[in-house]
Amino acid sequence: MRLSIDKEQFLKALNTASKAIASKSADPLLANLKLDLNEKGLEVTGTNKEITIQCLVPYRIGDKEIIRSAGLGAALINAKLLTEVVRRMGGTELSLEVIDDSIAKIDDGRSSSFKLNCVRAEAFTDIDLEPSGVILTLPCAEFAELVDQSAFAASTKEQRPVLTALNLEAGDGVLVATATDSARLARKSIPVDSDVRFRCNVPARTLSDVTHLFEGAERVTIAVSDASILFLFENTIVCSRLISGEYPVTKAIIPQTFNYYLEVNAQELLAAMSRASLLSAERDYVVKLSMNEEEVQVSARSEQTGSALESIQTFQFTGERLEVSFNSVFVVDAIKALKSEDVRICFQAEMKPFVVLDPKDDSVIQLITPMRTY
């Protein structure tokens, strides 16, 4: 492999593919990026076996020559070292040459010359990045919103692996994303073509990583097969394993009828809860919402620290007097995910799950289980 390459485009690909590299791995080979110069361009691939990211640096972008090749080939080079070396090098064009499959020589053509130890490309397990199975294409912004409004509610604990996933279910023209850690649930729907039909469990953290890579990309193609899911956008391919196991049936647990409705400015409620919950940090940030038609208050209390009382100024409450206590982190997460000016909270009873909604958008629903009052 021998080439000269535009530094900026090279660094961008290194940074993106490096996002798949684990900071520590039992397999030292996985600390490497695979660089493969072929007829398409320079493919830069990183993997941690859970997730694989491949970026293609093409020979040309528009009129601009990005790569001049003097010999195809491939090699594995330490991801962190290569990225740092390239990042700190001066100039706009670098030359890269792999010698004897063991040394990668990088040169800025001026004052810096590096020889990095490298490994034969064949040592890397090949990961299949060809799209297969069910294939659909969506606007990146829509898919990113689907993930943003739901994935945060997935569990971060590994006891029940399936709950660390975002459950994706497509059929009848709708793609529904569901995440739950069993104390809360978030669900978001977006329209898709009516012939698209699949079910899968994707690691929730992976999906957040994927949507952060979208940047300026317009559309993402998603390919769902039995054991993996592929995301293709611009010059990037991300492959993630799926989580096996049946996702819990959650449809029945979302209540349909309510006895109490609170409508309130999102920012005011967030500020009141974030202040009050300072007093209950050691008790899961539990706060109590006390509501009647005249008055809505947020309160918190602890033996150790003291007590807080917040009066909400602008609200509309429908129903009898009600007090509900909950982990305020869950409600804060839910309200932030809605990104709406006002929120509607619908209650059945003091100890029954309640839902947090954007009154102007019925595609997303946040469900939260209350906690016992102190």
Added chain:
Amino acid sequence: MRLSIDKEQFLKALNTASKAIASKSADPLLANLKLDLNEKGLEVTGTNKEITIQCLVPYRIGDKEIIRSAGLGAALINAKLLTEVVRRMGGTELSLEVIDDSIAKIDDGRSSSFKLNCVRAEAFTDIDLEPSGVILTLPCAEFAELVDQSAFAASTKEQRPVLTALNLEAGDGVLVATATDSARLARKSIPVDSDVRFRCNVPARTLSDVTHLFEGAERVTIAVSDASILFLFENTIVCSRLISGEYPVTKAIIPQTFNYYLEVNAQELLAAMSRASLLSAERDYVVKLSMNEEEVQVSARSEQTGSALESIQTFQFTGERLEVSFNSVFVVDAIKALKSEDVRICFQAEMKPFVVLDPKDDSVIQLITPMRTY
């Protein structure tokens, strides 16, 4: 104690005094700030026994009323909780009332009302903040530069406590600051009144903390007594314990004559060393400087990662051919502390300590011990 207070000034004092609070302390009382409303204003004091910071919020600043008092008094309130509550409260004025020496009621006069548990002020060990001993006054900017250019070279290891100090020595119209971790040394001098004479060892980290608090302050008054040093600026007093023990005599180890001189652009040398040292991260970031009158190169090498070679473009070297290896972190720190466009490095021999200087400023000197070449 009962008062209303300008929120912004109150928060500023809480933030400053909180810098003395340790994140974890064996003595739970030290997690508190002492609030003392007396005839001068509201004194906010935090301490970790090593360092004490007191901020005074005065009754008036210019024409503006900052505090309205309805009763003097004092109390201890948890620093982190109080600061966070005040920070997140709305409005511009807060009211604070201590009830029965056990509850501090904080109110924004609109919607938020907090009751924080508190402790009698008498539980706090009183720390003497009255200036005594040798007293001098300096421009803040000058003292901050003295600390910036020297304190970084102090040891961070506790084996020899006296080496964690910045040694201050005043006499004959000069204040000299010296720090050394025994592999490197930094020394900076500034002029002072000729009758000022003292010697003391101040924890180096404390001094960096102090200079970061200067902000807009013009002049700092320093009072050095037997066991402590006081810094007074604007409405703030910082008291630090001194480190006992004799500071090593360092004057003799700074060489006066040299055989080789390298003059080079600071940014170019920094960039070359920071790139090359990527290759020797696991070997103390050691790099080698190879110099003759035609060529100056920075190189690094490791079995594990590979090798780097950097050519310096703009330089002037006087002397025979010379190769010197060193921990590049030390040289990077030294060059950054000089803050000069060009640096002069003066060598005696391959394995003798060398000095890094600003050719235009002889008030500061950086001494570094080389390492054995690979």
